[in-house]
Amino acid sequence: MPQHLWIKMANLVFELEKKLSTGQPSTGIIRNIDRMKSVLEEAGLLLLNPLGEPYNEVRTDLEASITGEAAGNLYVLDVIKPIVYTQQEGSRSLLQKGVVIVGNK
Amino acid sequence: MSSTINFAIDLGTTNSLIAKANNGSVAIFKNPSGMKVTLPSVVAFRKDRILIGDKAREYVEKDPANVFASFKRKMGTGESYFIPNNGSFKSPIELSTIILQELKNFIFTGESPASVVITIPASFDTIQSNATKEAGYAAGFREVLLLQEPIAASLAFANREGKSGMEGQWLVYDLGGGTFDVALVVIEDDEMKVIDHEGDNFFGGVDFDNAILTSLFIPYLESRFGITDLATKMLSANGKYNKLYYQLLYKAEEAKIGLSSHNHVEIEFDFTDEAGEDHEVYFSISREQFDAIIRERIMASISFIRNLLTRNHLQPSDITEVVLVGGSTYIPLVRGLLAQELGIKVNISIDPTTAVVEGAAWYAGGRPAKAEPLPIEQQPAIDGSHKKKDEKAVAIEVKTAYQANSRDTEEYLAAIIKNAPAGSNYRITRADGGFDSGLKPVAEKISEMLLLLPNSLNIFNMKLFDAQGFALQVSIPDIMIVQGKFSIYGQPLPHDICLEVDDIENNITHLELIFERNAILPIKKSITKILSRTIAKGSDDQLLINVLEGSRYASPQSNLPIGIVSISGKQLQSDLIKGCDVDLTFEISESRDITVTAYISMIDAEFRQVFNPSARTVNVTRLQQETDYLYRLGKRQLEKLLKNEKYEESAALQQAIKELEAIQEKLKTLSEDDVTDTKYQLDDQKRRLSQVIDAAEKGDRIVDLKEEYYNKKENYRLLLLQTGNTALLQRLESMNTEENSWINNCSTQYLRLKISEMDRLTWNIRKQDISYVTSLYMYYSMKPDEAYSNLSEIKLLKTRGDQALARKNPDEILSIVYRMYELLIDKDREESIKGTGLKG
Numbered sequence: 001m002p003q004h005l006w007i008k009m010a011n012l013v014f015e016l017e018k019k020l021s022t023g024q025p026s027t028g029i030i031r032n033i034d035r036m037k038s039v040l041e042e043a044g045l046l047l048l049n050p051l052g053e054p055y056n057e058v059r060t061d062l063e064a065s066i067t068g069e070a071a072g073n074l075y076v077l078d079v080i081k082p083i084v085y086t087q088q089e090g091s092r093s094l095l096q097k098g099v100v101i102v103g104n105k
Numbered sequence: 106m107s108s109t110i111n112f113a114i115d116l117g118t119t120n121s122l123i124a125k126a127n128n129g130s131v132a133i134f135k136n137p138s139g140m141k142v143t144l145p146s147v148v149a150f151r152k153d154r155i156l157i158g159d160k161a162r163e164y165v166e167k168d169p170a171n172v173f174a175s176f177k178r179k180m181g182t183g184e185s186y187f188i189p190n191n192g193s194f195k196s197p198i199e200l201s202t203i204i205l206q207e208l209k210n211f212i213f214t215g216e217s218p219a220s221v222v223i224t225i226p227a228s229f230d231t232i233q234s235n236a237t238k239e240a241g242y243a244a245g246f247r248e249v250l251l252l253q254e255p256i257a258a259s260l261a262f263a264n265r266e267g268k269s270g271m272e273g274q275w276l277v278y279d280l281g282g283g284t285f286d287v288a289l290v291v292i293e294d295d296e297m298k299v300i301d302h303e304g305d306n307f308f309g310g311v312d313f314d315n316a317i318l319t320s321l322f323i324p325y326l327e328s329r330f331g332i333t334d335l336a337t338k339m340l341s342a343n344g345k346y347n348k349l350y351y352q353l354l355y356k357a358e359e360a361k362i363g364l365s366s367h368n369h370v371e372i373e374f375d376f377t378d379e380a381g382e383d384h385e386v387y388f389s390i391s392r393e394q395f396d397a398i399i400r401e402r403i404m405a406s407i408s409f410i411r412n413l414l415t416r417n418h419l420q421p422s423d424i425t426e427v428v429l430v431g432g433s434t435y436i437p438l439v440r441g442l443l444a445q446e447l448g449i450k451v452n453i454s455i456d457p458t459t460a461v462v463e464g465a466a467w468y469a470g471g472r473p474a475k476a477e478p479l480p481i482e483q484q485p486a487i488d489g490s491h492k493k494k495d496e497k498a499v500a501i502e503v504k505t506a507y508q509a510n511s512r513d514t515e516e517y518l519a520a521i522i523k524n525a526p527a528g529s530n531y532r533i534t535r536a537d538g539g540f541d542s543g544l545k546p547v548a549e550k551i552s553e554m555l556l557l558l559p560n561s562l563n564i565f566n567m568k569l570f571d572a573q574g575f576a577l578q579v580s581i582p583d584i585m586i587v588q589g590k591f592s593i594y595g596q597p598l599p600h601d602i603c604l605e606v607d608d609i610e611n612n613i614t615h616l617e618l619i620f621e622r623n624a625i626l627p628i629k630k631s632i633t634k635i636l637s638r639t640i641a642k643g644s645d646d647q648l649l650i651n652v653l654e655g656s657r658y659a660s661p662q663s664n665l666p667i668g669i670v671s672i673s674g675k676q677l678q679s680d681l682i683k684g685c686d687v688d689l690t691f692e693i694s695e696s697r698d699i700t701v702t703a704y705i706s707m708i709d710a711e712f713r714q715v716f717n718p719s720a721r722t723v724n725v726t727r728l729q730q731e732t733d734y735l736y737r738l739g740k741r742q743l744e745k746l747l748k749n750e751k752y753e754e755s756a757a758l759q760q761a762i763k764e765l766e767a768i769q770e771k772l773k774t775l776s777e778d779d780v781t782d783t784k785y786q787l788d789d790q791k792r793r794l795s796q797v798i799d800a801a802e803k804g805d806r807i808v809d810l811k812e813e814y815y816n817k818k819e820n821y822r823l824l825l826l827q828t829g830n831t832a833l834l835q836r837l838e839s840m841n842t843e844e845n846s847w848i849n850n851c852s853t854q855y856l857r858l859k860i861s862e863m864d865r866l867t868w869n870i871r872k873q874d875i876s877y878v879t880s881l882y883m884y885y886s887m888k889p890d891e892a893y894s895n896l897s898e899i900k901l902l903k904t905r906g907d908q909a910l911a912r913k914n915p916d917e918i919l920s921i922v923y924r925m926y927e928l929l930i931d932k933d934r935e936e937s938i939k940g941t942g943l944k945g
Contacts, residue, residue: 058556
């Protein structure tokens with residue numbers, strides 16, 4: 001499967017996990033999501049959710065929209081797309097920047 | 106030295122790109138951070154660092170005094186921008202120089218081109234053109250050729266269509282992210298010329314995103330949730346809905362892209378109403394709705410074309426075609442209205458985002474370079490001070506200090522930099538593209554917080570640049586920090602850890618890698634395998650999850666078994682049906698305990714076992730199977746040797762077979778729960794004998810197998826060349842590189858696996874080839890009906906197959922071929938192995 005389709009699938013898995021995080025899904029559903037993430041990992045993709053992490057301008061793994069005044073300590077307030085790295089033969093490179101909204105907590 | 110210029114840059118108002126012509130093809134370089142081909146033409150002077158591209162663009166609205174975009178529009182003016190953060194001024198030329206230097210960092214090949222073609226808008230006058238050249242020289246190029254963007258784009262189209270040039274006069278319609286240009290181009294006296302042009306510096310894709318936001322999203326939310334003046338609330342920096350503004354702007358862009366290929370898109374987002382209640386909003390946008398809100402703007406762009414034509418006394422019928430450039434021309438309405446309103450053929454044969462740089466690279470590939478590239482040690486000086494610069498570079502000393510292991514998400518780096526020229530900057534980047542310090546001024550002592558990716562090795566590179574932005578020749582070792590992982594033994598995994606799986610096609614088992622040698626503990630991985638045979642409830646049959654330590658390229662019998670989970674029919678409440686999924690999770694702790702968990706969703710049962718290295722586990726049933734397999738293999742090999750009268754070579758093999766017979770005898774009387782160490786001794790003997798048999802078989806078979814592998818690979822390569830599949834050809838190239846690591850030390854099992862892989866890859870191509878699929882069908886349909894098990898079905902299949910041939914649909918024909926094969930009575934099937942029960 002071409003890599004861009006794997007990334008699309010990774011984004012969908014991420015969205016699914018994000019939606020389920022507000023409720024209390026069954027262990028079966030969580031197990032299935034974990035399986036999907038394992039499949040993505042087998043395909044060489046590493047998914048990261050930067051929600052709540054501190055943000056600053058050195059983070060080239062994130063494509064940020066800054067809300068508010070952009071002063072003081074900034075944090076990732078919302079994640080629209082996860083960070084995706086590709087891992088092959090021991091080397092790792094950024095495939096998709098996380099698309100995030102950042103601002104003061 | 107290259108005899109042609111080859112390198113080309115599209116120095117755009119919104120985005121810039123760099124490409125290289127290379128023996129009849131063009132490669133567009135990607136940003137090592139994020140792997141995009143475009144670099145936003147934005148420079149940000151933050152408090153202590155300079156950011157270029159994507160990161161700079163994030164601050165355009167938040168810190169407009171210190172962040173500069175669209176400076177291309179000011180090229181050739183005397184205007185300078187004041188930077189409050191450092192109290193200095195920068196001209197548009199200097200800002201363009203920074204962009205050009207950053208683009209040079211995209212060239213991963215390590216080349217430092219002396220000559221380049223840079224594109225300029227058709228509207229640029231002599232002063233603006235010279236200003237662009239000046240930026241090129243300041244960026245270290247010693248020869249700069251300018252090419253008008255519409256000409257560059259036209260060349261890209263001409264090359265794609267295999268024409269030596271375009272015909273008559275045509276239009277180049279360039280609608281980018283934020284600017285619009287249209288140019289009238291013609292060939293006169295064998296020279297491509299821009300006769301006239303029109304443009305709007307404030308019209309582009311961003312306007313369409315905003316239109317979706319203001320004309321669709323906002324009115325909907327206002328009416329559904331009873332909110333007034335939502336637009337103002339969204340745009341207020343401290344407003345409650347400011348975050349929503351950015352979310353929706355992103356969703357609007359997604360919708361716009363989706364509507365280029367679909368008739369409607371579904372957008373979903375979370376919304377908190379004025380009362381604080383959360384809602385999940387699902388919003389459907391049709392292409393008609395989108396067209397309705399952008400039609401006016403596109404019609405305005407068509408008016409520009411009409412003006413252009415009228416001014417030049419031309420009718421639309423005088424124009425042969427309109428070629429599309431810029432990402433916004435993907436929008437179907439743009440293409441549709443151009444064709445409908447003007448009646449001119451629309452050419453969409455090339456990627457509009459990269460057309461300009463691609464065409465410029467074609468041009469560069471045919472222009473002789475006049476500037477000689479400098480020897481590496483003299484780069485990048487351009488001002489005649491090479492020697493002086495070299496001396497400085499040699500004398501620079503950099504010492505770094507940091508903690509090599511860290512449990513934190515960031516780690517402190519301190520460095521002492523001595524003898525760096527005044528005004529130098531440093532830049533630290535993480536090798537995977539996730540961190541970039543930007544350009545920061547060098548001081549004798551510097552420090553930086555390095556952001557770490559959890560549970561992995563983080564590699565950072567540090568580079569120094571002089572005041573003009575040229576890299577200084579100083580060797581700084583990579584900064585390597587391991588985050589979150591420690592090994593109690595202070596060492597990584599000494600060998601590969603593999604799972605034994607069945608290779609039904611070749612009637613053997615082979616190894617599948619779980620953890621690679623040198624992986625750092627603790628480590629965890631989950632995989633899903635398929636059951637390769639049915640295991641009946643209550644039977645003695647077993648599903649075996651056999652974890653082995655040793656080279657992944659070796660045979661399973663010669664590796665060390667370190668953990669085996671057996672799930673027998675007696676433990677089952679119901680049958681396990683062939684084809685069901687088995688989720689396997691493998692964990693190795695810091696103290697090298699191995700936990701294997703198997704979850705079978707079909708029966709919702711979990712099996713879990715922990716192994717530790719001090720207690721070896723040997724499964725007697727598996728040992729019997731392996732011994733039987735080795736015995737059969739050895740006998741076959743011995744027969745071959747004796748047939749060829751190789752008596753000397755057969756001696757060791759004969760001895761091994763005798764010993765295997767002895768093991769078989771002992772195993773017959775050994776129970777699965779035997780408490781003595783007999784099974785361990787027998788397992789050791791078996792592994793030693795496996796190596797003898799492996800060696801005998803390998804010597805004989807490996808040459809044949811290698812030949813078969815190389816032949817299949819070459820056939821696959823030829824097939825790819827025939828079909829012109831460049832992406833798969835590139836992948837094959839990378840497989841060739843990887844091949845060196847195993848080709849001379851792999852087992853026959855592994856080689857068979859690679860041969861199967863080549864078969865699979867070839868099949869993936871062939872199954873799309875209608876003539877090949879037709880010949881397959883013909884092979885089976887020519888067989889007499891009696892060769893198949895179900896007469897009436899085979900007759901029906903043949904009728905359906907003949908009809909499918911007329912439709913020339915490979916998938917449809919193949920589905921019939923598969924079914925025919927299933928019905929074939931006398932299939933060439935060999936005796937099958939018992940194996941592990943896990944499909945490889």
